[in-house]
Amino acid sequence: MKSITSSSYAVHFNETAYTELNAHLKKANYSKVFILVDENTHNFCLAPFMAEIEGDYDFEIIEIEPGEIYKNIETCTQVWEVLSELDADRKSVLINVGGGVVTDLGGFVASTFKRGIDFINVPTTLLAMVDASVGGKTGVDLGALKNQVGVINQPVMVLVVSSFLQTLEERQLHSGFAEMLKHGLIQDANYWNDLKILNNFTQLDHLIHHSVTIKNKVVLEDPTEQNLRKILNYGHTLGHAVESYFLESPEHELLLHGEAIAAGMILEGFLSHKLTGLPYTELETIKKVFLSRYSKVEFSKNDITEILKLLKFDKKNSHGNINFVLLKKIGEPQIDVKVPQELLEQAFTYYKE
């Protein structure tokens, strides 16, 4: 499968991935090779990954706790300290093998350790493959605020090895699939039509490649999110608020990222119908597709109030305005839309109907 070239690096797939990694490690002459994993990827992904590496390097494995609640500055501090203790220097490399928590946090740790060392991302979840693999966003959460601390910085390369998906539960695959559906909604109606009828996840390779291609095109055109790149936030303004709220709220079951933004895409679909002309039939299709794939989230009146309060921390805000990305129709987004408060509440009513 053809590698996808991003700003300063490439995303390599399956058969090509390890060839490119081995060639790079040989050439780069790193002083030490650090591999960041969480408990899950340590158990299920590290051995097959290591088996593909040719040559004798000075390896160190660093393991962090799995899960979004550990994607924070305390975990970063632990990793910075371990890197220091294990004599990492500016010519060391950090290879992040894991889901979005490992690649986002590992990317941030590498970008800030001694003011920046090389890092390589090896996403092992569908979500991380299609979402975190391009764009250079790194970062961690600050309390309930997602990705509040981070930098934009590019990895040396990204390796997408789809056999890692076999280690995932179905629910995790669905979570990543929500981002792929989003790629259709914001850029490619045909892709959306293909995905919405997909009924098994056994042949994802070409779809992953197409999703990475869509995202890469967007981030290359607007790396610093001045305009076009904002479209990737469709479903995320309300979706992130829902996700943050559920993360911090002990009485709720944990929502996966894709599950939260699936709700966000229905909610923002409603706003799109009201404000940017999304046809009602398309709104209904969006709602039907997501509710057939993701359990309906139960929101109490108090939940909604608290979720709407969290909106003010959204990174896209400026000057007190909350800026939404909405849809004019499926495949065609519109950025920087201001939304009146009462419509936000109506969106939840529509979602619950």
Place this chain on the structure above:
Amino acid sequence: MKSITSSSYAVHFNETAYTELNAHLKKANYSKVFILVDENTHNFCLAPFMAEIEGDYDFEIIEIEPGEIYKNIETCTQVWEVLSELDADRKSVLINVGGGVVTDLGGFVASTFKRGIDFINVPTTLLAMVDASVGGKTGVDLGALKNQVGVINQPVMVLVVSSFLQTLEERQLHSGFAEMLKHGLIQDANYWNDLKILNNFTQLDHLIHHSVTIKNKVVLEDPTEQNLRKILNYGHTLGHAVESYFLESPEHELLLHGEAIAAGMILEGFLSHKLTGLPYTELETIKKVFLSRYSKVEFSKNDITEILKLLKFDKKNSHGNINFVLLKKIGEPQIDVKVPQELLEQAFTYYKE
């Protein structure tokens, strides 16, 4: 005094500084203006600074504890949290008014908050004016390891207002003066000769301007410290280790940065004499100049052992080698010099003689 243009921004001096700041604030239309101070600059610098700002902006003051021991991730977390609570968004600006702790930490906080907001540095110490004002190094310490976590990122502008120096104790002025002496040693023998006989600090304006010009020329030529920029580390390899050790060691008096690198410049002068041909007479002059201006540091045998252990954390290391910047003669540096362990111990013996 002429502004000095760096990569993407300018350093403005005295009369020009506030004119440029006011013009920028008017144009930039920030959603909010945050000012980071420590307790000292809050008391002594904030009021005169605010008095010069024209126009009515939405200001918030954030105060941190003064001193190098607070230049850490915990303080960053507090500032990130306060920014969040006070509704900072991506169109906010952080103005760092203080010494190197405030500008290094504030630069790092701004560079990583929501993946980067604008920041402006207003150094109020001589050290921060001549050292931290150009180069884009931001960061904090990790335990005893200085600047172990950080990024390279440029401020929007730097304002050097020398009247702030009137708020400083003599000892603080001397600390900054050590960096100016270093600028002479590594790039400009005439400047060194002028500085070494300077006997009061009342007319520093043109000297500050000259030091910033020297440093700026070096960092512009090599922003990512591949080669030339390393020369700025003269005296810092051992100096930082000395400073770190004294910072963490409760039985020792605190050494200021300039005091530690003054010792470092004598120690590395000795290494330069042994390895890169620095004439003995020049070594003796260096020792005499620094010991006449900075108290001799008392090193026990155990101190020296511990200091040498810390060298392995130096950011310039790679592949287990410690790379020194030494002098061929005053005004002419040589980078990437490997130093045998026994010479390091001899250097301390020479220092103590």
